[in-house]
Amino acid sequence: MDRAELFQRIQQKRSFLCVGLDPDPDRIPASFDGDVLAFNRSIIDATREYAVAYKPNTAFYEALGLDGMRILHATIDYIGRDHLIIADAKRGDIGNTSGYYARFAFETLGADAITVAPYMGEDSVRPFLSYPGKWAIVLAVTSNEGGDDFQHTVQQDTGTALYDKVMRRVMEWGSPDQLMFVCGATRAETFSTLRSIAPDHFFLVPGIGAQGGDLQAVCRFGMNAQCGLLVNSSRGILYAQDPARAARELQQEMQSALENYLPEVSQ
Numbered sequence: 001m002d003r004a005e006l007f008q009r010i011q012q013k014r015s016f017l018c019v020g021l022d023p024d025p026d027r028i029p030a031s032f033d034g035d036v037l038a039f040n041r042s043i044i045d046a047t048r049e050y051a052v053a054y055k056p057n058t059a060f061y062e063a064l065g066l067d068g069m070r071i072l073h074a075t076i077d078y079i080g081r082d083h084l085i086i087a088d089a090k091r092g093d094i095g096n097t098s099g100y101y102a103r104f105a106f107e108t109l110g111a112d113a114i115t116v117a118p119y120m121g122e123d124s125v126r127p128f129l130s131y132p133g134k135w136a137i138v139l140a141v142t143s144n145e146g147g148d149d150f151q152h153t154v155q156q157d158t159g160t161a162l163y164d165k166v167m168r169r170v171m172e173w174g175s176p177d178q179l180m181f182v183c184g185a186t187r188a189e190t191f192s193t194l195r196s197i198a199p200d201h202f203f204l205v206p207g208i209g210a211q212g213g214d215l216q217a218v219c220r221f222g223m224n225a226q227c228g229l230l231v232n233s234s235r236g237i238l239y240a241q242d243p244a245r246a247a248r249e250l251q252q253e254m255q256s257a258l259e260n261y262l263p264e265v266s267q
């Protein structure tokens, strides 16, 4: 799914919701009797109408062994092609190995996008950018506390935070049609800076719901003329008493944000 198509979906659905498919066998309702695929299908059925993207985090499937791979494939098949599918795997290795991670995400799984850790530099990211129509979503400012350890440290040469340096460098490797950045909703205070660094890129924004991120501030400071945001919620929807309702409420908040900040496209 390319950028124009993604924006079109956002306009049609008046939503920029990404539902995180992170199934925790210990939290799946007893009525599913441990059937992770049936649980995922029920979540997809409940949220399809409100979401523009789904983000299965591969950790939750890898932990289930062979069966997990089968469930991951079947989940992606069940989503179909009307939603952007993000394989959240946070990969990045020497070029040869990254090439195989890219093959896994884009060819084997058939995902549209994969999350990528930029720590190993240009040759570790480039293989993810060699698939036309596919996306690399590079970690910029993450939602966790440990993000302070490196990402926000000020660099002697540039006088800016490391995430700033990383984003500007990564933007030299690909266009806003193939690159997005991960920007955590718990770091809402950074969003105006993030937007000034990357005015045209989409941001994948995890951290609302269970991690307590600020959706309103993210929208206020993070939107661009094409919305430019995909806001993820995983546990906040998966384990809500009524997942459809939780997704609908988020969609409604997003709809008001679109009306406030992008009135010309939300008619």
Ligand SMILES: O=C(O)c1cc(=O)[nH]c(=O)n1[C@@H]1O[C@H](COP(=O)(O)O)[C@@H](O)[C@H]1O
Pocket (backbone or CB within 6 Å): 020, 022, 057, 088, 115, 141, 142, 143, 144, 182, 183, 184, 206, 207, 208, 209, 210, 211, 232, 233, 234, 235, 236
């Ligand atoms: O890349 C991610 O999606 C990600 C980056 C980040 O900085 N923080 C973060 O929480 N995530 C992922 O987003 C999801 C958040 O889940 P919830 O906190 O349950 O909504 C998980 O799959 C995380 O691995």
